[in-house]
Structure formats: C-alpha cells, structure tokens
Amino acid sequence: MRIYLDHNATTPLRPEVVEAMSRVLRETWGNPSSIHAEGAAARGALDGARSEVAELVGAAPEEVVFTAGATEANNTVLSGVRRHLVTTRVEHPSVREPAAELEEAGVRVTRVPVDGDGRLDLVALDAALEDGADLVSLIWANNETGVVQPLPEIVTCIAARAPLHVDATQALGKIPVEGDWDFLSASAHKLNGPKGTGCLVARRDAPVLLRGGGQEAGRRGGTENLAGIVGFAAACALARKEAVERRTRCAALRDRLWERLEKLPGARRNGRPEEVLPNTLSLELPGVEGDALVQALDLEGVAVSAGAACHAGAVSASHVLLAMGRTPEQALGSLRISVGHGNDEAQIDEAAERIHALLQRMASGKPGE
Ligand SMILES: Cc1ncc(COP(=O)(O)O)c(C=O)c1O
Incomplete structure (x- = not known):
C-alpha cells in the first residue's frame, strides 16, 4: 500500500472536482466571451465559479482574476514594483526569483528576517517600511x-x-484566509483542485497579467480555462463546507504521526505547533540526509519530501530553514510530511512504522534490506 504524505506539494483531485470538470468539458465547451447561447452557458459557469472562489477568500467576485496558478499571480504582482519591495527571507521561488530579478534591475529589495520558529520579525518589518514601499509581499x-x-x-x-500581497497558496483550504490584504495568490491543486489553475485576488489595481482579448475584465487576456476554473471552484466549495472538520482531522493525524516519531534520536519539530498549518509536520532528524531518506521512503511506499531543494542534481540546504537559523547540516537533515484528504489513522501508523524501520536499517548501514 502506498501512503501519500506530501499534500503540500500537490493533492489528489476530489471526485466532486473531477465530476464538475468533466461536466464542463462535455457540456459547457462554449467560449465565455461569445454572445450566443453556448457562450452564455460558459459565461454562467465562469461567473458561478468566480463567486465561489471569492466566497472562500472573503472577496468580491469582481476582485478575482483567474490565472494559471500562484506562480503567475505572484510574478504579476511583483512586476508592478518600481522602487522598493519589502519581502521575507522565506518565500517560495515564485516570489524569490522575481524579487531577485527586480533587484538586478536596480529596485531596492528588503528581505525581512524570521525568528527561529519561522515567524516574521515585526521590528525589522517596521524598520523596512520607514521610507515607504511599493509593496509588501509575503x-x-x-x-x-x-x-x-x-x-x-x-x-x-x-x-x-x-x-x-499575501501568497496564500498553502493557506487556502487549510486555515481561514479572510483578512486585510490587498492582493492574494492561490493555486487550485493545493486544495484538491486541478493543476495549472489559480487566481490573483486584487482589491486594488494590479498590473495587467496578460494582454489579449480583454478577458477577465481586461486584466488577463486569453480564453479562460473553464474546466480548470470550475474544478477550482468545486474544490473551494468543499473547503468551505469542510473547513472545521478538515482542520481538526488533519491536526489529529499530524499529531498522531508526531507522537510516533518524536522518540527518533534528536527529532524536533520546525516551527511552534500552534503556529503551523494543521496538516504539516516539518521535522529535523540529526545525522540523517533528508534527500536520501525521501528516496528510500519512496521505495518503501511512503511519499514525503525533504526540507531541501534539488537543483540540477545538486542538493542545497533549504533557504527557509537556514533563515530560521538552522545550520546547513540541520537543514539537509529535515523532512516535510504533509497530510490531507485520503489519509487515515491506519496509514499514519503504518508510515511511522516504515520510517522507524528504515531509519534503523540506515543506522546499521543496511538501508536496502
Ligand atoms: C507557497 C507557494 N507559493 C506558490 C506556489 C506556486 O504554485 P504553482 O506551482 O501552482 O504556480 C507554491 C507551490 O508549491 C507554493 O507552495
């Protein structure tokens, strides 16, 4: 039995999402910009989806611009910065990379540090804003x-x-995201929706994402990916309906796993448990090479991920864990386990057993047994 514990990477589609998407692909294939009946049906589906996504993020429907995901939304928001960007040291590459590019082009970029638990240093944030900024992106x-x-x-x-600007890609569907932000990015596939679909929610003027046929009220040209968008909306509807139950259930599974892993030699959690997403367990395992462990666990049928990024075959320590004050060795010895829909107590117990058994074999120098 394979056990998928990597829901922060992506999630399986819920059957309700597949059904909603299939219906659109079969029946609502018109172009939402056409004025005939086929177009009107597609426009109706698009409008309905927009309202559903808006509801989950606490925005007005006209503030939602559908995109091909959070990467596109993040890049777009940052492209409007001219003088000063304030961001953090723990961003996803879809903010980190455009921020570095802005810096190369002469824009001032301030990267606010985090503490040992990964929380933003508010004194440093305050200081960063002394002369004002075009945008805070975090x-x-x-x-x-x-x-x-x-x-x-x-x-x-x-x-x-x-x-x-908040990158809410990991937050949406896991914790409530209502709040006082101006821009929000998200991707459908992190909450049991399809890949390649997401949104930028803009409460004030945002840069135009793509120029073209005037779709999305002129903010993002290109014929809409209606099936993806409707799938995203179906996932948002489920997330809204199941919000409390999902949080409680994920936290219980995550804590059950920690109870079974905390006796591993030197194991410690990254982040304070009450300040971490209910589905995520980020672990430091001294002396263990996270990347090798992930590969070995995969062979054992358990899918997790390491707190390290692999670029062109070279493993580098996670900038997030380094920003939290971990040494490169500590950062390389980290494991990210993220639970979600489809996981149950039996899987958690089985995964913990496989992790224990594997680490014992690795310690005795016989990982392949
Ligand atoms: C926090 C965060 N932001 C942005 C992204 C980018 O999402 P996508 O690859 O769907 O564009 C991800 C995906 O891993 C993410 O976790």
Missing part, C-alpha cells in the same frame, strides 16, 4: 515548514504604509 503559510505568519499583527505593523 508567504502566509510556508510550503516547507507550514509556519503561518500572524496576519493581523503584520497588517497593524504595516499601518497602511504599503499595499500587502
């Missing part, structure tokens, strides 16, 4: 550690000195 819940930033305190600290 990851709401971290994809590697699950650490959730304290949004109300951050909004108070910013004190309207700059618009706030």
